[in-house]
Amino acid sequence: MTIRVLLVDDQMLVCQGLQSLLALAEGIDVVATAADGQVAVDFLLEQTVDVVLMDIRMPRCDGLQALALLREKHIEIPVLMLTTFDDHHSIMTAIRAGAKGYLLKDVSLETLVEAIRCLHNGGTWLQPSLTERLLTDLQTAPPSVTSELAEPLSDKELEVLRLMAAGLSNQEIAEALHKSTGTVKNQVSTVLAKLGVQDRTRAVLKALELGLLVR
Secondary structure, eight states, X not given: OOEEEEEEOXXXXXXXXXXXXXXXXXXXXXXXXXXXXXXXXXXXXXXXXXXXXXXXXXXXXXXXXXXXXXXXXXXXXXXXXXXXXXXXXXXXHHHHTTOOEXXXXXXXXHHHHHHHHHHHTTOOEEOHHHHHHHXXXXXXXXXXXXXXXXXXXXXXXXXXXXXXXXXXXXXXXXXXXXXXXHHHHHHHHHHHHHHTOSSHXXXXXXXXXXXXXXX
């Protein structure tokens, strides 16, 4: 099955480069490109794709504004944000706005393809280096008042959450903790429920906001 991708980036060379690279990947087809978020939204009002790769910073209508428009138009397509800058404010805003993942533009083709397939299968994608930067920024920022969870996470659940923030899959977490995949899957579900979120990306975002990952 071919994954149909819309690539949104205002830099022509970057757009052409990504398109050429993805042409080398089996089962992925860049069906269209757009130079800004408004063009992308207009395209998605008329046609459908499986995954959108979108730059955060663009003129006229940037990636964050495009996410807001997609929500306003009730267009539910997984969006993977691509960024040159590891700006934690933009990343967190993008996740809040509905992005299913984020990557720096200097990632390998293998990682990019893996992320696209992950989103296409209903998952979310966190780039560990960006998540680590979020943690670093939060640790050096002035302390803020955060809300408490109705039901706190256990030490084991916090351990699972930290590995989720590092970008590990359920299988990888199971191997790291010497547990069965089924046990880890149940623990991940419990973590999501306690945090009141729907997916792993928002779980990590919520944990960052609550200071749960700051040691």
